Amino acid sequence: MNSLADQLKQRILVLDGGMGTMLQRMQGTEQDCVRRIHQLYIEAGADIISTHTFTANEGPELRERNLRFGRLAREVADACTDRKIYVAGSVGPTNHTLSMADDVTFDQLYRGYRQQMQALAECGVDAFLFETFFDTLNLKAALLAAIDAAPEIPRMISATLEKSGRLLSGQTIEAFVATVAPFHPLSIGFNCSFGARDLLNYVEQLAQCSPFYISVYPNAGLPNQLGEYDESPEMMAGFMRPYFERNLLNVVGGCCGTTPDHIREVAQLARQAQPHRLPQLQPASVLTGLEPMRFDHFVQGGERTNVAGSKKFARLIAAKDYDEALQVARKQVEGGAQVIDVCMDDALLDAKQCMAEFLHLAGADPYIARVPVMIDSSKWEVLQEGLKHTQGKPIVNSISLKEGEQVFLERAAYIQKYGAAVVVMAFDEEGQATTYERRVAVCTRAYRLLTEKLNFNPYDIVFDPNVLSIATGLPEHDNYAVDFIRTVSYIRQQLPGAHVSGGVSNLSFSFRVTTKCARPCIRSFCTMRFRPDSTWRLSIPRCWRFTTTSTPSCAKRSRPWC
Numbered sequence: 001m002n003s004l005a006d007q008l009k010q011r012i013l014v015l016d017g018g019m020g021t022m023l024q025r026m027q028g029t030e031q032d033c034v035r036r037i038h039q040l041y042i043e044a045g046a047d048i049i050s051t052h053t054f055t056a057n058e059g060p061e062l063r064e065r066n067l068r069f070g071r072l073a074r075e076v077a078d079a080c081t082d083r084k085i086y087v088a089g090s091v092g093p094t095n096h097t098l099s100m101a102d103d104v105t106f107d108q109l110y111r112g113y114r115q116q117m118q119a120l121a122e123c124g125v126d127a128f129l130f131e132t133f134f135d136t137l138n139l140k141a142a143l144l145a146a147i148d149a150a151p152e153i154p155r156m157i158s159a160t161l162e163k164s165g166r167l168l169s170g171q172t173i174e175a176f177v178a179t180v181a182p183f184h185p186l187s188i189g190f191n192c193s194f195g196a197r198d199l200l201n202y203v204e205q206l207a208q209c210s211p212f213y214i215s216v217y218p219n220a221g222l223p224n225q226l227g228e229y230d231e232s233p234e235m236m237a238g239f240m241r242p243y244f245e246r247n248l249l250n251v252v253g254g255c256c257g258t259t260p261d262h263i264r265e266v267a268q269l270a271r272q273a274q275p276h277r278l279p280q281l282q283p284a285s286v287l288t289g290l291e292p293m294r295f296d297h298f299v300q301g302g303e304r305t306n307v308a309g310s311k312k313f314a315r316l317i318a319a320k321d322y323d324e325a326l327q328v329a330r331k332q333v334e335g336g337a338q339v340i341d342v343c344m345d346d347a348l349l350d351a352k353q354c355m356a357e358f359l360h361l362a363g364a365d366p367y368i369a370r371v372p373v374m375i376d377s378s379k380w381e382v383l384q385e386g387l388k389h390t391q392g393k394p395i396v397n398s399i400s401l402k403e404g405e406q407v408f409l410e411r412a413a414y415i416q417k418y419g420a421a422v423v424v425m426a427f428d429e430e431g432q433a434t435t436y437e438r439r440v441a442v443c444t445r446a447y448r449l450l451t452e453k454l455n456f457n458p459y460d461i462v463f464d465p466n467v468l469s470i471a472t473g474l475p476e477h478d479n480y481a482v483d484f485i486r487t488v489s490y491i492r493q494q495l496p497g498a499h500v501s502g503g504v505s506n507l508s509f510s511f512r513v514t515t516k517c518a519r520p521c522i523r524s525f526c527t528m529r530f531r532p533d534s535t536w537r538l539s540i541p542r543c544w545r546f547t548t549t550s551t552p553s554c555a556k557r558s559r560p561w562c
Contacts, residue, residue, distance in 0.1 A: 004086050004126050004154055005186060007047075008213050008250050012270040015048045015088070015217050015253025016041035017263045021229075034069060038076040042085055044260035045267030046253070049073055049085060050129055054092040057116045057142075066116050070123030088129035088156060089120035091142055098137040099169055099391040100364040106141050106388035113145035121150035131158040132192045132255075134168035136179050137363070137391040143183045144417065154186035156251070158215055161193045165202050166290075169391065170366050173202060174209050175288040179393045181211070182419035182457070189215030192255045194222050195231055196239035203248050207276060213250035214276050216243065220257030229257025237265035244273035285459040285499060287372035287421060288392035293338050295459075295499055301374060302337025305329050305358075307346045314346060317354055322361050329368045340368070341397070342386070343376035351382045359389035374423075380411060387418040394420050397501075398464060400427035401446055408446070413454055421460035423501055424450075426487075432466060436483040439465045440490050447495045458497030465491070467502040469509040481507055 007013060019037060026033045034052045041049055052069040056062060070089060077085035091113070096104045117128065128146050133139045139157070146155055157180055159167055166172055171179070177188065188210050190199055196218045207214055221231030231239075236258070243249050252270055254262045285295035293299070305328055307314035316325040332340050342362075344354040355377070362368045375386035376397040383396050399411045399422060415422050426433040426442045433439040443463050450456035465487040468480040488500050 002084055004048075007084075007086075008187070008275065010275070012244075012249055012273055012275045013047040013086070013251050014045050014263065014267045014270050015215070015251055016046040016050055017044075017217075017254035017258035017260065018220075018256050019050070019052055019054070021257055021259060031068070031072065035072055035076060038073055040260040041263055042076070042080055044264040045271075046263055047084075047086060048088050048126075048251070048253070049077060050088045050090040050131075051120065051123075051125065052090070053116065053120065054090045054131070055094075057092065057094055057112045062112060062115050063119045066119035067123060070120045070125060074124050086126040087124070088127045089117075089123070089125035089153075091116060091120075091128055091130045091146075093133045093135065093138050093142075096138065097135045097169065098141065099135050099360075099369075102360075106137070109138060109141040110145050113142045114149050117146045117149035121153060125153065127154040127156050127186065129156045129158070132160045133158070134160050135391065136167065136169065136171055136176060137389075139180065140183075140391075140419065143180070147183070147417065155183065156187045156215060157185045158189050158191040158217070161190055161199075161202060163194070163198070165205070170290045170369065171288070171391065172291050173205050175290060175292045175392060177206070177210050178286040178288045178292050179391075179419065182393070182416070182460075185212055187213035187215045187251055189217075189251065191215075191217045191253075192219055195219055196236060196243070197221075200239075200242055203243065204246070207248050208279065209281075211278060211281050213278070214248060215251035215253075216249055217251075217253035217255050217258075219255050220262060223257070231257065233259070233261040233265040236262050237269060240266055240269060244269050247274050247276050249273070250275050283459050283497065285421070285497070286393065287339065287395055289368075289372045290366065290370040290392065293372050299338050300336055301339045301341050301501075302329075302332030302335070303341045304332050305340050306343040306376060307349065308343060309341070317344065317358070318346075318348060322358060325358060326361060326365055326368065329362055330365070333368055333371055337371065339372050339374050339395070341374040341376050344382065345377050345379065351377060351379060352385045355382050355386050356389055359386060363389065363391055375420075383411075384414065387415070387420060390420075395462065396420050396422050398423035398425045400425040401429065401442065402427040402431075404429060405449060409449060409453060412450055412456060416454060416456055416460075421462065422456075423462045423464055426463065426465045434466065434468060434480070434483075436479075436486050439483065439487040443487070443491060443495065447498060458495070461495075461498045462501045463491055463495070463498055464501045467504055467506040470507055471510045473510075 022037045023033055038049045051073045053066050056065040073087045077087050098106060130139060130142055143155060159176060162168055167176060199218050203216055220229035220236055224230055252266055287293045303309035304313055307317055313325060313328045329340055342358060344351040372392055373390050373394045374397050375383055375394050377383050396415050399408060401408050412422060424446045426439045428442045433442045443465060450461060451458055465484060467484055470477055470480050491498055491500055
């Protein structure tokens with residue numbers, strides 16, 4: 001019952017206050033000052049002290065600094081004999097912005113964070129505290145490092161907001177929660193930004209959409225013209241009172257400008273209040289860009305950012321004209337696309353590099369970045385690269401059982417670790433599933449492997465049961481459309497949570513008309529008319545004739561259809 005998670009079920013835990021604020025006021029060696037600050041916060045009522053490692057994730061002394069201050073915090077906490085004191089390893093966002101800047105890569109940040117997590121884990125911290133994060137892509141690098149270095153240590157996440165209620169990189173609160181939820185944090189909340197008075201409404205929003213414990217540790221108001229904070233301990237406590245009255249908190253503390261006196265006032269309120277109870281939220285399928293997109297309606301995907309779906313886009317990517325390529329993406333969003341499908345699979349392109357460059361630029365464009373991304377490729381290394389360039393929660397297209405169960409599970413686990421959803425194609429070791437029976441068998445097998453062996457969230461699974469062309473002249477193809485519809489019904493009824501993706505236009509490939517002489521005919525004559533007897537009639541111009549292979553041609557111009 002002494003674990004951090006157990007205590008959060010029973011009471012509100014008090015976090016310490018500003019470290020930098022106190023260091024500016026003290027004299028002596030850094031080691032001695034930090035030790036004294038920890039002791040002062042414990043005396044003021046803090047249950048959790050955070051290590052002096054907020055910026056210790058870069059540089060040659062990275063490991064040594066984390067070990068030194070991690071051990072110091074652990075030593076001070078263990079010296080307290082009258083109650084249990086927890087140590088949170090402080091992890092800051094760095095001064096980089098992965099989703100917008102070019103000065104660092106995802107892998108570089110990950111390596112620095114992993115060294116930090118390993119050192120803090122060696123010191124025996126009770127949790128990793130990811131604080132003041134403003135770019136979710138940076139946070140993903142840190143979370144992945146923590147999971148790889150010490151998966152057993154709880155992860156506490158705290159973001160910083162701007163006055164609009166979004167992260168500084170533009171992500172909404174709901175999108176932020178949906179993005180980090182697959183990483184299973186112990187708590188999620190806000191710190192820094194501004195004072196408690198202005199954060200209240202945003203914390204209420206968070207409490208309604210978050211299935212995790214809630215933490216808040218605001219600044220002592222906004223800084224004045226001299227960079228100092230004027231909000232007294234009593235003023236801050238007054239602004240914090242509504243949080244406790246509305247049962248919004250599980251962890252509370254202070255950030256910039258706060259001192260042991262501020263924490264003492266807040267701790268008194270916390271001791272008298274009940275903790276926030278986690279809401280019973282209905283499971284849902286959500287993808288995110290800067291904004292969330294729920295699978296509670298028919299979702300339209302834009303495929304003009306696929307080099308196979310737009311000759312113009314392919315030409316722009318080949319010419320490295322990314323400014324114009326981004327215009328294609330913007331038009332997709334303007335046209336109503338709720339997800340943009342990005343694919344760079346072309347023999348003349350370096351698909352991995354093109355995927356990275358385009359997603360990076362698209363992520364810095366707030367209009368494009370507000371919708372989720374479908375990372376689309378037949379090459380696994382391209383899909384891996386795409387996952388490192390999406391700030392929100394994307395969907396990967398696709399994986400299948402074509403190379404066997406082991407490869408399928410390895411790739412699914414990688415996608416799961418990055419917090420993404422996945423499209424599963426109806427392929428297995430025997431090839432493409434074309435009949436109803438084969439489609440059902442392959443999809444069911446894949447679903448059970450994902451949910452039973454990996455505990456993959458079923459609401460993050462989308463099956464593509466192969467929409468195949470009809471009217472090709474081959475009798476075995478005549479039932480393709482009906483078999484697809486039956487498979488969709490089966491998935492909905494028998495594979496709970498899973499969704500279905502399908503390129504329905506694939507059915508009509510045998511009817512496609514591409515010559516210039518035929519296009520005007522289609523616009524003018526090929527129309528569906530309703531009859532009183534509830535049947536449909538296709539109105540066809542008299543100039544058309546049909547061959548034995550059902551391929552029409554224009555008799556007037558003698559040009560065959562493609």
